[in-house]
Amino acid sequence: MSDDNRYYPTEIEPRWQAKWEADGLYHADVDESRPKHYALTMLPYPSGDLHMGHWFAMTPSDARARFKRMQGYNVLFPMGFDAFGLPAENAAIKRNIHPKQWTYKNIERMRGQLKSMGASFDWRREAISADEEYYKWTQWFFLQLYKNGLAYRKLAAVDFCPTDNTTLAREQVVGENRVCERCGTPVIKKELEQWFFKITDYADxxxxxxxxxxxxxxxxxxxxWIGRSEGARVFFPTEAGENIxxxxxxxxxxxxxxFMVLAPEHPLVEKLTAPEQQAAVAAYKEAAGRQTDIEREATDKEKTGVFTGGYAINPVNQARIPVWIADYVLLxxxxxxxxxVPAHDARDFEFARKHGLDIRVVIRPAGETWEGADLEAAWSHEGVMVNSGPFDGTPATEDKGRANPAIKAVTDWLEKQQFGAAAVNYRLRDWLISRQRYWGAPIPMIHCKTCGIQPVPQDQLPIVLPDDIEWLPTGESPLKLHPTWKNVPCPNCNEPAERDTDTMDTFMCSSWYHLRYLSPDFAGGPFDDREYNYWMPVDTYTGGIEHATMHLIYTRFFHKALRDMGIVEGAEPMLQLRNQGSVLGADSAKMSKSKGNVVAPDELVAEYGADAMRAYLMFFTRWNVGGPWxxxxxxxxxxxxxxxxxxxxEPGGPGNTVQMAMLKDLRRAVHQTLKRVTHDYENFEFNTIxxxxxxxxxxLYRFREQGAYGTTQWREAQEVFLQMMAPVTPHIAEELWARLGKPYSIHTSKWPAVDEAAAKADEIELVVQVNGKLRDKIVVPAGTSEADMQAAALASETVQKFxxxxxxxxxxxxxxxxxxxxx
RNA sequence: GCCGAAGUGGCGGAACUGGCAGACGCGCGCGACUCAAAAUCGCGAGUCCUUUGGACGUGUGGGUUCGAUUCCCACCUUCGGCACCA
Structure with a gap:
């Protein structure tokens, strides 16, 4: 400790951090006698340095975990690293350093930076997804999903990033230009055999x-994102024999x-095409295939298409209708x-007008008589069914699905007639998890020429990622190029076979990390049931909203799938979610090295200390919004x-006659603040804390001037004040707590209770308005009757003037x- | 095009269920301390009007109300998501 009495955060902070760690102050163990609170903040990717965004995300999460701990909860607040992933491999290519070395060096560095925050993490719970003991269980989960029919392999046109040389999940392709979420390169389509998880089974x-x-x-x-739409499946017989x-x-x-339209790649196109149209259809298909997705899916593009020469029969009225192919229909x-239905769908209308196809009105507002030829645009509003046989006169609203009487009536009828059935369709696609990259968990499957695809027997897990590897960005998995790694005997016939050389999407690793934290060293399974039963589900989860349709949807799916396999319990893994906004550069742009607007937290911590940094991060903006730094x-x-x-x-105040009224005011100020602050911690309103x-x-400065120093009320004010600030600024609070002679540690002290009586004002400032405009303020005793308030207001001189x-x-x-x- | 969120001083932001707009802080100005500066402390400030005092003021226009940053309608701007999704 320094001799003088000044505030030296750089001296105080490491000292307390060392003590907390030595004492295991934040260790959380199963304790059935106490209520638990599992506070989770999204784990970082070990990119090299802890940046402002990490501090902004984690500081309030830590403060709230500390608040819950002081409220008497047994709080689990773990930390780990989402250690597999592309950037490590890209760094390997760029700097010629092994991805493993790069990753673990970064973890080492970031762990130290995380500790400098003074957060209350239980480091015994640390989990690193690139550790063998971790990804052994990631692979184990893959096998469970496979055995339960939730992992399957399929040849499909998948999104491929030509820069990162790997396939991507639909969720990782973003924006109007369909670019790779990681590197911003427009994706291309590739026909590949890949592993998928059946997330669509859980869409509803x-x-x-x-x-x-x-x-x-x-x-x-x-x-x-899930994009549920309700409707019907309908079968249209064709003259070629097959139903569409x-x-x-x-x-x-x-x-x-x-008329009908098939996607150009639709399997029935060949069969339906008449000989005289074959050349035109083939040419169109080829042209469509050459287009990129961006070109093809541009909404403002003119609608092209060609007639197949084939006809279908509309089952409801036996009309003979032509079948076309067009790229506005997606396979x-x-x-x-x-x-x-050109009369009632804008796209079909445009197509019909362009190609001279019939437009037949079947829904029209009562009293109107217009027909297809009169339309300037498709009619997609309410009306009454016409030209629709038995349904003429049925009202059609703008409601979707069965809430619409017309849809309900026709769907029921379709089922009776066996023309079709009610159906639900989703925009959500199955989760593509194969990646043609090295730095990930190998997919534990074996390809055998005779036995087909075989799962790796569980006792052979983990399938260890080899260290000796060439990182050539070839579009093929680096594991494929390893001289020996892929060669294994088939677990079924023992003949030479090959491992799957792809690795798993890292979102697979992060779908269950909250479970590994429970028992990171447990060897008997992905987690210890005893820990699971006590700690799960996660009570409060915090992180960025950018994961809404990726991690946050995957982890919910994962949990539900595990539940159905009997591995976990409950419908949801995380009960409460709160999102922080993001810290931008001073220029309001995303912080990035190329823009030169990055501010390193380490420098500010060195200058001002972690406590000032923490307080500022919680103060400078609304946490869920974020803003420029x-x-x-x-x-x-x-x-x-x-x-x-x-x-x-420093002792203060002249110490003259202490007035009881002043001390009452002091207690009121303290307890009113305590009430607000308690509310704000509970509700994630950190800036107002x-x-x-x-x-x-x-x-308090004013009260000290008035001689409050040294009184019991002053002492109470000091203690409550330190407890209120402790979750935000843990070091200075602990230091001053010790200097007050209070027992170690403030962070395990009991959160003070609000003294409601003390918080109550005994005088209020009555606001007096005339015609809604502020004219006077009168101090009256609390509890003054409305009649007396009215009288006091009317008696006011200023009011009389008005x-x-x-x-x-x-x-x-x-x-x-x-x-x-x-x- | 569809869906969602947000617009408050020079800046970040506050205002619990409609009831004192601008708390708290940054920056700024003036003063004290100092040979001087930094640090610290004190005071000041939404805009306009000459003042004691008053008028106006929460993106714009309207409405409901005794009273609107808050509720309703229309519009503008910014940001985010989805987008030929049948």
Whole structure:
């Protein structure tokens, strides 16, 4: 300790951090006698340095975990590393350093930086997804999914990033230009055999958020992503013999289907094409195949297509309708074929007008008589069914699905007639998890020429990633190029076979890391049931919203799949989710080295200390919003902490006659603040916690001037104040707590209770308005009756001036603190 | 195009169920301390009007109300998501 009495955060902070660690102060063990709280913050990718975003995400999470701990919960707050992934491999290529070495060196560095935050992580729980003992279980989960029919292999046109040389999940392709989420390169389509997880089996359940407290925004993003639409499947017989199956959300417009459109790649195209159209169809298919997805899916593109020469029969009215192919129909959605109803669908309308196809009106507002030829655009609003045989006169609303009487009636009828059936379709695709990269968990499968695909027997896990590897960006998995690694005997016939040389999407690793934290060293399974039964589910999960349709949907799927296999319990893994916003550069752009707007937290910590940094991060903006960074602003919290230090370490005040009224005011200020601060911690309103504490600091200075120093009320104020600030600024709070002579540690002390009686004001400032405008303020005793308030307001001189002798029309007393006199 | 979120001083932001707009802080100005500076402390400030005092003021326009940053309608701007999804 320094000789002088000044605030030296760089001396205090490492000292307490060392003590907390030595004492295992934040170790959380199963304790059935206490209520548990599992606080989880998204684990970092070991990119090299802990940046501002990490601090911004983790500091409030830590503060809230500390708050919960002081409230008496047994709090588990673990930390780990999402250690597999592309950047490590790209670094290997660029700097000629092994991905493993690069990753573990970064982890070492970041672990130290994380410790400098003074967060209350239980480091015994650390889990690193690239550790063999970790990915052994990632592979084990893959095998469980495989055995339960939730992992399958399929040849499909998949998204491929030509820069990162790997396939991607649909979720990892973003934006209008369909670019790789990691590197921003436009993706291309490749026909490849890949592993998928059947997340679509859980589409409906994933839409259900009952029982979990997740932000509306995330629920909306996931709901839109899953994209459920209700409608019907309908079979259209063709003259070639085969049926065309379509999905439609508007079965009520079936009588208006005047042609059909297949995606160019649809398997029936060949059969349906008439000899005289073969050349045209082949040419169109080839042209469509050459286009990129971006070109093809551009909404403003003119609708092209060609007639196949084939005809289908509309099952509801036996109409003979032509079958076309066009690239505005996508093979990947629905059945890859549509019934076209140009009168009631904008796309079909455009196509019909361009190619001179029939437009038949089947829904029209009552009283109108227009027909297809009169239309300027497709009619997609409400009306009454016409030209629809038995359904003429049925009202059609704009409601979707069975809420629409027309859709309901026609769907029921279709089922009876066996023309089709009610059906639900989703935008969600199965999760593609194969990656043609080295730095990931190898897929534990073996390809045998005679036995086909064989799972690796469980007792052979983990399939260890070889260290001796060449990182050539070839588009093939580096594991394939390893001279020996892939060669294994088939587990079934023992003949030479080959390992799957792809690795798993790292989102697979992060789908279950919250389970590995429970028992990172457990060898008997992915987690120890005893720990699971006590700690799960996660009570509070915090992280960025950018994971709404990736990690956050995968981990819910994963949990539900494990539940159905009997591995875990409960419908959801995380009960409460809160998202932080992001810290931007001072120029409001994303912090990035290339823009030169990166501010390194380490430098600020070295200058101001972790506590000032933590306080500023929680103070400078609404946590769930984020915003541009301004280093200058840290001066505020920095001065505040210095003022607090001085307030607590220097005796003050002239010590003249202490007035009881003043001490009552002091207690009121303390307990009112405590009430607000408790509420704000509970509700993730961190910026106002700091404001309230700053306000109280300013008031405490005034009370000290008035001679409060040395009284029991002053002592209480000091203790409660330190406890309130402890979750935000743990080091200075611990130091001053010790200097007050309080027992170690403030972080395991009991959160103070609000003394409601003390918090209550005994005088209130009555706001007096005339015609809604503020005119006067009068101090009256708390509990003054409304009549007395009214009288006091009317008696006010200022008010009399505004009344100008008139009698008020009406006097309103509101909220026990305001009188409005209406003239 | 569809869906969602947000617009408050020079800046970040506050305002619990409609009830004192601008708390708290940054920056700024003035003063004290100092030979001087830094640090610290004190005071000041939404805009406009000459003042004691008043008018206006929460993206714009309207509405409901005794009273609107808060509720309703329309519009503008910014950001995010989805997008030929049948």
């Amino acid at each position: 359940e994933l839409l259900n958020f009952v029982g979990i407290d997740w932000p509306e925004r995330v629920q909306t993003l996931q709901t839109n 199956e379509v999905f439609t959300t508007r079965p009520d417009t079936l009588w208006g289907a005047t 990947s959605y629905g059945t890859g074929a549509i019934m076209a 301004n280093s200058q602003g840290i001066e505020g919290p920095n001065r505040w902490l210095r003022r607090v230090w001085t307030l607590f370490t 700091i404001s309230s504490l700053m306000e109280l600091t300013n008031e 009344l100008e002798g008139k009698t008020p029309k009406k006097v309103i007393v509101a909220g026990g603190k305001l009188v409005n006199i209406v003239l």
